Amino acid sequence: MQHNLVFKVLDVLSDGKFHSGESIAKTFDISRVSIWNAIKKAEEFGVEIYSVRGRGYKLIQPIMLLKKPSIEQVMGEIHHWFNLEIFDVMDSTNSYLMEKASLGHPHASVAATHIQTKGRGRRGRSWQSALGESLTFSLLWRFNGGAATLSGLSLAVGVAIIRSLHRFGVLSAQLKWPNDVLVQDGPQYKKLAGILIELQGDMEGQSTAVIGIGINLNQVVFSENLPNPVSLRQITGKSFDGKNCAQELIGKLSNRYYELKENGFNNLHSSYLEHLYKKGDAVRLKKNAAAFIATIDTVTAQGELIITHGITESIQFGEIEWLK
Numbered sequence: 293m294q295h296n297l298v299f300k301v302l303d304v305l306s307d308g309k310f311h312s313g314e315s316i317a318k319t320f321d322i323s324r325v326s327i328w329n330a331i332k333k334a335e336e337f338g339v340e341i342y343s344v345r346g347r348g349y350k351l352i353q354p355i356m357l358l359k360k361p362s363i364e365q366v367m368g369e370i371h372h373w374f375n376l377e378i379f380d381v382m383d384s385t386n387s388y389l390m391e392k393a394s395l396g397h398p399h400a401s402v403a404a405t406h407i408q409t410k411g412r413g414r415r416g417r418s419w420q421s422a423l424g425e426s427l428t429f430s431l432l433w434r435f436n437g438g439a440a441t442l443s444g445l446s447l448a449v450g451v452a453i454i455r456s457l458h459r460f461g462v463l464s465a466q467l468k469w470p471n472d473v474l475v476q477d478g479p480q481y482k483k484l485a486g487i488l489i490e491l492q493g494d495m496e497g498q499s500t501a502v503i504g505i506g507i508n509l510n511q512v513v514f515s516e517n518l519p520n521p522v523s524l525r526q527i528t529g530k531s532f533d534g535k536n537c538a539q540e541l542i543g544k545l546s547n548r549y550y551e552l553k554e555n556g557f558n559n560l561h562s563s564y565l566e567h568l569y570k571k572g573d574a575v576r577l578k579k580n581a582a583a584f585i586a587t588i589d590t591v592t593a594q595g596e597l598i599i600t601h602g603i604t605e606s607i608q609f610g611e612i613e614w615l616k
């Protein structure tokens with residue numbers, strides 16, 4: 293079964309109306325059995341479809357599929373700056389762009405996919421996304437300034453996402469150091485989006501960053517093994533269109549990229565601190581297998597977390613685990 297056909301059929305069904313197997317088969321000049329197989333495959337991908345004798349197929353929840361022309365249309369003129377690629381299924385948009393980075397893929401390449409089979413998270417975790425309900429994409433940025441320019445990158449990306457969320461009306465968003473995006477849902481903060489940044493190249497001279505973002509848009513249920521996930525829809529009661537979210541995020545990310553390039557992280561530092569989760573509060577952390585309570589003092593302009601637990605210490609990226 294070709295994925296291509298599954299997505300063509302989903303595209304027909306994406307209007308949320310009934311379509312008979314016969315009419316879909318006619319559209320693509322293939323057999324009804326092929327359409328039935330495509331429907332089964334879509335169900336394996338987690339899409340729920342009504343099948344009613346005499347009427348045909350209908351999506352239980354309308355889904356949004358990303359299309360290059362429609363994303364470019366909402367991006368307007370600036371889409372010419374980007375090399376945008378949309379995939380139906382791939383292992384990981386970060387893995388894809390990391391591989392392409394060494395093969396000379398252009399600066400400002402964006403890869404987005406409907407289904408990510410091996411989505412990767414920070415610290416070796418995996419990242420789950422849902423077809424038509426989450427946005428999964430990566431950007432490839434090339435830098436000249438060496439490691440110093442990149443020290444604030446991961447925090448700057450967090451700030452870009454917070455600013456996009458403000459545009460979507462979500463004002464409670466916070467950044468759990470270094471860059472987990474949390475939003476308030478009742479008394480709790482829950483994870484809305486994750487960022488995975490991978491670097492390649494010469495830290496003194498030219499380097500390339502692949503910035504991967506996964507954001508929960510319209511899920512109403514999550515698999516049980518995920519720690520505290522939440523979607524934009526659960527927070528706002530509205531459903532979100534991937535193309536609008538993609539253009540907003542890509543736009544804000546490129547603004548922050550130029551700001552970082554021109555002025556370094558200094559200008560973004562105060563914005564980051566405004567949204568730092570648990571600033572001034574005591575939290576449970578784990579370092580080298582030892583768990584302890586520490587106060588989150590601040591994050592430096594170089595991106596280090598400063599905590600106090602008897603002593604005050606500065607933590608580099610990735611050396612600490614937050615406990616609930």
Ligand code: BTN
Nearest residue numbers: 384386412413414486487504506
């Ligand atoms: C985390 O919170 O641990 C980071 C999650 C990052 C997930 C995104 S989804 C797009 C890109 N491709 C990947 O394989 N991972 C990132």
